[in-house]
Amino acid sequence: MIETARDARPDEILVQEARNGHAEAVDLLVVRHHASVYRTSVAILGDADLADDAAQETFIRAIKALDRYRGDAAFRTWLLAIAANVARGLLRRGRSRREAPLEAAPEPGEEDPDVVHRLAVAERAEGVREKLDSLPEKQRLAVSLRIFEGLSFREVGELIDSSEGAARVNYHHGIRRLRELVSDE
Amino acid sequence: MNDMGCDHVRDLLPELHLGALSPGQRRGVDGHLTSCSECRALLALIGALEAECPEPRPGSLEGAREAAAAAFAERHRFTGPVSVGDGVIPMTPRGRASRVWSDLRWSLPAAAVLVIALGTTVLWFGGEEAAPDLTAVDALAAAPAEDGYAFYMGEDPVVAGGMVLEDLSDEELEALLEELES
Numbered sequence: 001m002i003e004t005a006r007d008a009r010p011d012e013i014l015v016q017e018a019r020n021g022h023a024e025a026v027d028l029l030v031v032r033h034h035a036s037v038y039r040t041s042v043a044i045l046g047d048a049d050l051a052d053d054a055a056q057e058t059f060i061r062a063i064k065a066l067d068r069y070r071g072d073a074a075f076r077t078w079l080l081a082i083a084a085n086v087a088r089g090l091l092r093r094g095r096s097r098r099e100a101p102l103e104a105a106p107e108p109g110e111e112d113p114d115v116v117h118r119l120a121v122a123e124r125a126e127g128v129r130e131k132l133d134s135l136p137e138k139q140r141l142a143v144s145l146r147i148f149e150g151l152s153f154r155e156v157g158e159l160i161d162s163s164e165g166a167a168r169v170n171y172h173h174g175i176r177r178l179r180e181l182v183s184d185e
Numbered sequence: 186m187n188d189m190g191c192d193h194v195r196d197l198l199p200e201l202h203l204g205a206l207s208p209g210q211r212r213g214v215d216g217h218l219t220s221c222s223e224c225r226a227l228l229a230l231i232g233a234l235e236a237e238c239p240e241p242r243p244g245s246l247e248g249a250r251e252a253a254a255a256a257f258a259e260r261h262r263f264t265g266p267v268s269v270g271d272g273v274i275p276m277t278p279r280g281r282a283s284r285v286w287s288d289l290r291w292s293l294p295a296a297a298v299l300v301i302a303l304g305t306t307v308l309w310f311g312g313e314e315a316a317p318d319l320t321a322v323d324a325l326a327a328a329p330a331e332d333g334y335a336f337y338m339g340e341d342p343v344v345a346g347g348m349v350l351e352d353l354s355d356e357e358l359e360a361l362l363e364e365l366e367s
Contacts, residue, residue, distance in 0.1 A: 023257055030253045031246065038241040052245050056252040063256040128230075129237050146199045147231055148238045153196075172195065179230055 011075035019066055030059055033076055036149050037083045040159075043144040044087035046133055054090055058083040077155045084141070084159055131181045132174075138162070139174030146171050189213040194224050202231050294358050301365045 007014075007028050017025035034055060041054035061082050062069075069078055132140060138160050145151040145159060157167035194217045200206050201214050218225050 018257070021261055023254065026253055026257045027250060030250050034246045034249050035241055037249075038245060039239050042239045048239075048242060052241070052248060055241070055245065055249050059249050059253040060256040063253055063260055066260075128233050129239075132234065143234070147202070147234050150199060150203045150205065168196070175195070175227060175230070178234075179227060182230060 012071060015066060015069060015075055018063070026063060029075075033079055034059075036076060036080060039144065039148050040080050040083045040141070041087045043141055044084060044137065045090060050090055051087070054083065054087045057086045061086065073158055074155065076149075077151070077158055080145070080149070080151075081159050128178075128182070131178055134181070135174050135177060138170045139177065142167055142170040143174040143178070189217045191217075191221060191224055194218070194221070195227060198224070198228050198231050201228065202235055294362070297362060298365065301362070305365065 009028075011029065011032070014025040014029050018029065037055045037058050038051050041051035041058070042048065045051050045054060058079065062079055065082075069075065073081075132143060135143065141160050142156050145156045146153075151159070153167045153171065154164045156162075156171065157164045160167060160170065162170065194214050197206060197210060197214055201211070206214060218228065
């Protein structure tokens with residue numbers, strides 16, 4: 001998780017400046033939250049290209065709706081709620097989660113030992129990611145938002161339209177299921 | 186003595202991994218982990234997941250910044266000074282007056298769309314033709330959600346993912362009016 005900290009001003013101040021017509025404040029908000037928006041989109045869509053599209057659409061919608069952000073929730077939570085619904089909108093329009101394309105198999109005897117090692121490491125890590133992708137959406141989102149974004153259970157609940165308690169249950173069911181899947185190997 | 190149970194510790198494992206625990210919480214969690222192998226395994230799982238945290242590809246951020254800049258320019262296109270009667274109301278930055286203008290700007294086209302839509306509905310249901318078969322729509326609405334899939338609604342149509350009239354450009358609005366009239 002990388003955050004580009006170009007400015008220490010809180011989101012709410014930047015939002016107010018953006019409303020007042022300061023383009024730089026908008027740019028700072030995009031830089032600060034783009035990775036989180038992208039990851040939330042990936043968690044729903046399972047596809048990097050579609051997640052890029054969803055991230056752009058999320059910021060466009062958020063900027064158009066800045067006046068409607070009332071500060072009831074943290075700006076990031078509000079933004080990620082838009083991201084989640086933009087991603088679901090893409091799914092709803094029939095662009096379902098894509099499977100990863102098959103890589104071309106290397107010719108026998110052509111393997112570079114370093115490349116083979118890197119591929120083996122990537123394969124193990126990809127295995128955990130694939131298992132996360134196999135969880136039901138609410139569990140997948142609860143785990144992603146807690147671990148990747150550090151959101152509280154209350155914030156996760158706001159994002160998946162559930163209570164704080166239901167968000168906690170979804171998170172723990174997801175983690176438990178991941179643990180079972182890892183142990184089965 | 187460590188009083189923290191597994192449930193409490195597992196709630197806090199993401200914060201432990203992010204280094205976001207208070208010193209007291211940290212002591213309690215660390216104490217529990219020394220004696221609970223299952224919680225240690227879950228912490229390792231969280232570490233493995235976090236290590237594979239998906240990051241945007243090169244160029245992804247730049248694309249979002251460009252899209253945001255374009256949307257911001259569009260948003261402020263109508264916030265210049267506006268003449269009202271004999272006076273001129275300064276409209277930058279966007280404020281109450283610009284909202285009034287924005288409301289007026291959309292009220293007439295919105296009213297036209299509403300009138301046409303109501304007229305179409307009356308013609309549709311008032312004619313001699315049979316009413317449309319909505320069985321398929323009802324079946325779709327009643328169908329159980331797919332595994333884990335849900336469409337979450339909120340009060341704000343933008344957050345809920347709904348279309349809003351404000352999203353339409355002048356050209357799109359004209360095209361919609363033409364489509365409804367044809």
